[in-house]
Amino acid sequence: MVSNFLSNTFKIQAIINKALMESKDIDNAMHLFSSITNKSNYMYTVMFKGLITNKMAEKVLDLFDEMKIEPDHFTLSTLFNACAVLNNNRAMKIGKKLLAEMPENYRNDNITSTAAIDMLMKFGDVESAERIFRSMKTKNIITYGAMVKGYVGTEMFDKALDxxxxxxxxxxxxxxxxxxxxxAKLCNDRAMKIGKELLAKMPENYRNHNITSTSAIDMLMKFGDVESAERIFRSIKAKSTNIYGALMNGYNLNGESWKCFKVFEEMNEKDIIPDEIGWNILIGACSKSGMLHHCQYIVNQIPLNIQNKIRTQTALIDMWVNIDFRY
Structure with a gap:
């Protein structure tokens, strides 16, 4: 009897999961979910996660209002995530109430407490997030990451470095x-010291993580250390559009815009097409160079859908204003 119940539960949950995550058939998933008489926390958690993934966090709170059982730590974590995504008055009220009523033994569950910290930071309630962080006996890197990300999000960069x-x-x-x-945001002596120390001890395998390396290049360019940024760029085996964009943006910041055109040539050779940000960085390089032939060469290659973007059109107007039509 119990095994049949469990089997049916997992089958139903698999159908809901498939409808939400693969087919994005929200109505069918909601209908199936509402037809279940005895809903478990596991069912609620999967349903909540699917709704958040499909950008329907408000429906998570609607379902929570109808819950007849106490949420366990997994369900609580997902509810905190939904409240963090929404970040409105209703979410703040529900999120803080859930946190106040959360059983004490959940506070040392890293996943639940990290979700609570992230939620509070999104609410701008830094003090409450710090209290939860201090109360945790064992902290992992994800917990530290949530705190640091929260400090950066609230522009408390010195606290992040602390x-x-x-x-x-x-x-x-x-x-x-x-x-x-x-x-990169702080860009003072302390930030330069800590940033370079972290970069020096960063494991080698992280250097081929495009997002991490993009951030490192951006930081070094903000520090004015163009050579170190170029070394990291050259060491990356598979370069994404973002990596090229960070390097070119750094050249613009450091008065070496002419190097952007060499980078663009390399991208062409490797059949890498700039994204909207990359094209705007190149337009900025044209504006700084003031050379008509550079401008015409770049503009002729910008796809029409990018040219029609307001941001790109504004950048192009600025570029043509700065052009010396004698060259």
Whole structure:
């Protein structure tokens, strides 16, 4: 009897999961979910996650209002995620109420507490997030990452660096990325020291993570250390559009816009097409160079759908204003 119940439960849940995650058939998933008489926390968690993935976090709170059972730590974590995504008055009220009523033993569950910290940081309630963080007996890198990301999101960059100096466990690629972004924002002596120390001890395998390396290049360019940024760029085996964009943007920042055109040639040779941001960086390089032939060469290659973007049109107007039509 029990085995049949469990078997049917997992079958139903698999159908709901498939409808939400693969077919994005929300109505069918909701109808099937509402037909289940005895819903478990596991069912609610899967349903909530699917709705969040499909950008329907408000429906998560609607379903929560109808819940007849107490949420367990997995369901709570997902509810905190939904509240963080929404970040409106209703979400703040529900999220803080859930947190106040959360059983004490859940506070040392890293997943639940990390979700709560992320939610509070999104609400701008830094003090409450810090209290939860301090109360946790065992912290992992994801918990530290949530705190640091929260500090960066609320523009408390010095506090983020304070926390980096306290971390006594191995950083993951996400935390390195956040650290480099933080140091790039501050761009003072302390940030330069910490940023370069972190970069020096970063594991070699992270250098081929495009997001992490993009952040490192951006940081070094903000520091004015063009040579080190170029070294990292050359060491990356598979370069994404973002990597090229970070390098070109750095050249513009450091008065070496002419190098952007060499980078663009390399992209052409490798059949890498710039995204909207990349094209705008190239337009910026044209504007700084003031050379008509560069401008005409780049503009002739910008796809029409990118040219029609308001941001691109504004950049093009600025570029043509700065052109010396004698060259």
């Amino acid at each position: 926390l980096f100096e306290q971390i006594d466990i191995e950083l993951d690629d996400v935390t390195y990325t956040i650290a480099f972004n933080c140091c």
